[in-house]
Amino acid sequence: MTDYAAMLDALTRLRGIRGAMVVALNDGLPVAESLMGGLKGTALAALAATLASRSVELAARGGLGAPRFLHLQSSDGSLLVAPTAADLVLVAIAGRDVPLGLLRLEMLRLAERMG
C-alpha cells in the first residue's frame, strides 16, 4: 500500500493532475488513491474499471492485442488508464493543458513496476 501511495503522489505532482488511483479491474474497487477535493474515489474507480473492461474486450475481439494504455479525451480534460499485469489499473484524471506525453510515459513506467 505504501508503494502505491508513493507512486500516486509522484503522479499527482505533475502539472494539471487532479487525482490518481489504483483500482481493481474485476470489481472496480479502489485499492489506493490520491485525489484532489471534489473527486469521488469510488465513482472514479468504478467508471475507470468499467471503461477498462470494455476496452479490454474490444481489444481482444478486434485483434488489438493486450491494451497498454487508454486515453479518454474530453473537452475539459482526460481520463487515463494503464492496465497492469496484476489485474489492477492505474488511473489518472487530468485537466486541460496537461503534458499528456509525459504523463503517459510516467504511468506506463509505474504500471510496469506494479507488475
Add this chain to the structure above:
Amino acid sequence: MTEDIRALSAQYAADPSSLIFLRLAEALRQRGQADAAHKVAIQGLSRYPHLPDAHDLFARILTDQQDYANAFDEWDTVLRLVPQHIGAHKGIGFLYYRAGDHEHALYHLRLAAELDPTDSGLRLAVERVAGGGEIWDAPLPQAPSEPATRRVPTTESNDPFAGLDGARHRLLLVDVDGLRLGGGLVTTSGRDVSDDAAAVLAGTAFEAARAARMLELGEWTHLTIEGTELSACVLKPTPDTSLLAAMDADLPAGQLAFFAERAAKTARAWLERVR
C-alpha cells in the same frame, strides 16, 4: 524542379517536428510518389493540424490520387483558415470544373486569378471556363449561394470510407445496436474480426461518453486504446453511430487521432448522403 528527396528525407528524419515535411511531401508528389507523399503529409498534419499550407498540400496529393471528395474537404478547411488562399481557390475551382459546375468553378478560379494577377495560366483557365476574355470586364460576382460540398462528385459506393486508406481493414462504422454499417477490421495476422469488434464497439463508445459525463470532463471527443498489436481510436461521428480507426501500434497517437477524425468526417458525409 523537384528538390533532392534524399536530402529532404535526412533533414526530416533529423527533425520530424520541423516544417520540412512540406517540402519533402511536395517533392515526393512531384516525383509521382503519391503514397509516400500522402504518408509524410499526414504525419505533418498530425503535428500541425491548423497549418493551411499543409492542408493545401494534402489536398493536391489527394487530387493526384483521385480522392476528390477528401481533397475538396481539405481545401475547404484551408479557406476556413485563410479565406483568400490562392491555392485553395484554384484547387476547388478545378474540382468544380471537373464536376461540370462552371458557375462555382468560375467564381473560385477568377477569385484566385484576381489574388494573383501574374499567373497567366490561371487567367487562361478563367477565360476558357467563361467562354472568352470578356469575363474581365464584368465585376466579380458574389459567391454562389448553394453549399459547395454537395456539388462535388464523390465516389459512388456503399462504403462509408471509400477512398480512404484502410477503408476495408482499419476502419469500422457501426450503429447504436452494433450493426456494422461499413468498413472492416482485420488483425495483423489477416483474420477478419469486423463483426466481433462491431458487437462491442457501440457499448465501448457508450461507456466512454458516460465516464466523461459522470466525471464532468466536458464533451467526450475520443477514446484511444493502445494495444500491443494495433492502436485504435473510438469516436462517434454522429450521435447514433460509433467508429473505430486502427493503426499500427508504433505510430504516433496524433497520427491516429488525425486519421480517425478524417474517417469520421467521411463517414458523416456518407451518412448524410444515404439517409
